[in-house]
Amino acid sequence: MKISSTVNVTSLVVILFLYSLLNSNTGAELNKTTTKVSRRKSFVAVVFTSNFTTYNTTRSRKGLCRWLKHLKHQARLCAKRKGLAELLLETKKLTINSCKQQFQFEQWNCSNTKKFFKKVYRETAFMYSLTTSAFMYLVARACAEGKLSNCKCASHGKSDNSSKWQWGGCGDNTKFAKTFTNKIFQLKRKGDTPRNILKYDSEIGMQVVMESEEKKCKCHGLSGSCTMKICWKRLRPFELIAQELKNRYHGAIQVDSDNNIHIPQKEDDNQKLVYLEKSPNFCPLTVGRRCKNTDNCATLCCGRGFSTSLEKVKETCNCRWSNESLYQISCQQCEKEETVYVCQ
Ligand SMILES: *[C@@H]1O[C@H](CO)[C@@H](O)[C@H](O)[C@H]1NC(C)=O
Ligand SMILES: *[C@@H]1O[C@H](CO)[C@@H](O)[C@H](O)[C@H]1NC(C)=O
Ligand SMILES: *[C@@H]1O[C@H](CO)[C@@H](O)[C@H](O)[C@H]1NC(C)=O
Ligand SMILES: *[C@@H]1O[C@H](CO)[C@@H](O)[C@H](O)[C@H]1NC(C)=O
Ligand SMILES: *[C@@H]1O[C@H](CO)[C@@H](O)[C@H](O)[C@H]1NC(C)=O
Ligand SMILES: *[C@@H]1O[C@H](CO)[C@@H](O)[C@H](O)[C@H]1NC(C)=O
Secondary structure, three states: OEEEOOOOOOHHHHHHHHHHHHHHHOOOHHOOOOEEOOOOOOOHHHHHHOOHHHHOOOOHHHHHHHHOOOOHHHHHHHHHOOOOOHHHHHHHHHHHHHHHHHHHOOOOOOOOHHHHHHEHHHHHHHHHHHHHHHHHHHHHHHHHHHHOOOOOEEOOOOOOOOOOOOEEEEOHHHHHHHHHHHOOOOOEEEEEEEOOHHHHHHHHHHHHHHHEEEEEEEEEHHHOOOEEEEEEEEEHHHHHHHHHHHHHOOOOEEEEOOOHOOOOOOOOOOOOOOEOOOOOOOHHHOOOOEEOOHHHHHHHHOOOOEEEEEEEEEOOOOOOEEEEHEEEEEEEEEEEHHHEEEEE
């Protein structure tokens, strides 16, 4: 990702061309107009701001989709495919939990999300990339586990018969997941729902999922001889994906408008999240927040200082076998002193 600082006519044409390739949009939409996001509700905004528990969801599929009722597109698809309603709900949970967990000790802690959907802030960029990646991740897994109809384990390439391993088993289906994510999030659709810049941030979410694929293998053969290895592709735990996206949040860059986005070459890794508006100052809101250690407190408390106290916490300790033949373990509860830091 590069930002063009001097926009001459040639580079503008190139940028517009590259940009239109990705989004299949016309140049007219790339004008800087307003930085406001379209009034239409986006799926990501609903994921973060709707209160699922207020909907009466009797265990029907339709009931499980009710939280999406203000969204035309996603609501229509939700009940159509077996397993999708549950998956969308799981996406909401995974997204919010990961966001809260990753940002526990950050100035913005993933609260007050509503106001970040009016314009495109750094936080908005992150929430779009996180939601997209969570959905794609869950779809890829669900296919492998047979929880989503009309998709199955990933098909894999031809095995190299000279090596000691072969493709096999049941892999996470990232290929299907990517196509399906494009469909649910309407990433290939022309127009501004969501805006192009947010589509770009969503694409980064998908890219980070693709990059988290790893090869898992299992040995076959007589008593652990491993004469034949069967391998399949698997996604790393979602926590690592969320962590990587948090890094991209910190490395995100501000652009003037959609037309300053330069679509990088494919091999150009480590693409940055982009946003339009400067975030508000979070410092007044961090009074009383817990921080992790002195380094973290310095930034989280914005230089106001912090208080340190010792708190007693209970933890399990001295575990041992109480009856080995029954695999029973007994433990004790020990008290431990823990340093607690709180922002002033
Ligand atoms: C947008 O850009 C096009 C040319 O790319 C121009 O003709 C049009 O007037 C612009 N619209 C606005 C609202 O600036
Ligand atoms: C969601 O709705 C339930 C029931 O109306 C309420 O108890 C809960 O506090 C709400 N949660 C949020 C985060 O608004
Ligand atoms: C939820 O809806 C079902 C049927 O639509 C109804 O029987 C039930 O009483 C409702 N529950 C609540 C808490 O409103
Ligand atoms: C590997 O497969 C190719 C094509 O099927 C075949 O020509 C080749 O002889 C095989 N090599 C070994 C070592 O089995
Ligand atoms: C998150 O931050 C807000 C203020 O910015 C604070 O009120 C809230 O308690 C924090 N939540 C957690 C879980 O620390
Ligand atoms: C452990 O459990 C087995 C099976 O119930 C019992 O026979 C044995 O006496 C137990 N041993 C101890 C040390 O409690």
